[in-house]
Amino acid sequence: MTDLVALTRLCPPPGQGMGIRWSTIEADLGMPLPRDYKQLADRYGPGTFNDYIHLFHPHGVTEFVNLTGPVPGRIRAQLRKDRDQGTHPVPHDPEQLFACGSTDNGEYLFWITDPATDPGRWRIAVNEARGPRWFAHDGTLTAFLVQVLTGQFQVPQFPRSILDAPARFTPSRPTLWKPEPPSGIQPVDTAAIRAWARANGYAVPLRGRIPPEVREAWERANRP
Numbered sequence: 001m002t003d004l005v006a007l008t009r010l011c012p013p014p015g016q017g018m019g020i021r022w023s024t025i026e027a028d029l030g031m032p033l034p035r036d037y038k039q040l041a042d043r044y045g046p047g048t049f050n051d052y053i054h055l056f057h058p059h060g061v062t063e064f065v066n067l068t069g070p071v072p073g074r075i076r077a078q079l080r081k082d083r084d085q086g087t088h089p090v091p092h093d094p095e096q097l098f099a100c101g102s103t104d105n106g107e108y109l110f111w112i113t114d115p116a117t118d119p120g121r122w123r124i125a126v127n128e129a130r131g132p133r134w135f136a137h138d139g140t141l142t143a144f145l146v147q148v149l150t151g152q153f154q155v156p157q158f159p160r161s162i163l164d165a166p167a168r169f170t171p172s173r174p175t176l177w178k179p180e181p182p183s184g185i186q187p188v189d190t191a192a193i194r195a196w197a198r199a200n201g202y203a204v205p206l207r208g209r210i211p212p213e214v215r216e217a218w219e220r221a222n223r224p
Helices: 003-010 022-029 035-044 071-085 141-149 190-199 212-221
Strands: 047-049 053-055 097-103 108-112 123-127 134-137 169-171
Touching: 003 035, 003 141, 035 053, 035 141, 053 141, 071 097, 108 141, 134 141, 190 212
Parallel strands: none
Antiparallel strands: 047 053, 047 169, 053 097, 097 108, 108 123, 123 134
16 A cells, blocks of 8 residues: 555545646756655645644645745745754754645654655655754655554654544635735734744744734734
């Protein structure tokens, strides 16, 4: 049984496949992609496993979960800065780390892109959202998902509660546009929102637009 078959039995996909033009995606990225990931992304589409693990996808509904968007590059730049400044130890060469997913707690999943020309041998790494720990998995992204969702191993950074309910996949839907608040409302310190979000387990980007659901949660928690 292949890892993809095991995953689809564990978490039935929502549709029949997307027919993604991978040659175009790989040309945009300037690198090949693992065969297992291409099958996985084509079969499932963008979405979340167990309401916790968000896979980056060529058709991600926001820039924060789009494989070809700006986030993987931003994360790599931050890792490079962390290593150079000694902020957090980075056990892998940042130039060989490419972000392929994230979690609700703020961790990121990476491909360790070594060797660069043989993506079938790439391993998976997971960092800690607010600390120095890293975890490495010697296998494909699909195998990683199967083993995490069946409890075959525990990623130290992940909460055990992700296995409290049966394994499931939830497709992502585009966020509806909402009008900007009236200009009379005072601007909010976005740094304060990011600090509150991280303290309360929300994943927020280091820079750029704060996801609407995080902003709404902050507003609910800080209503007079």
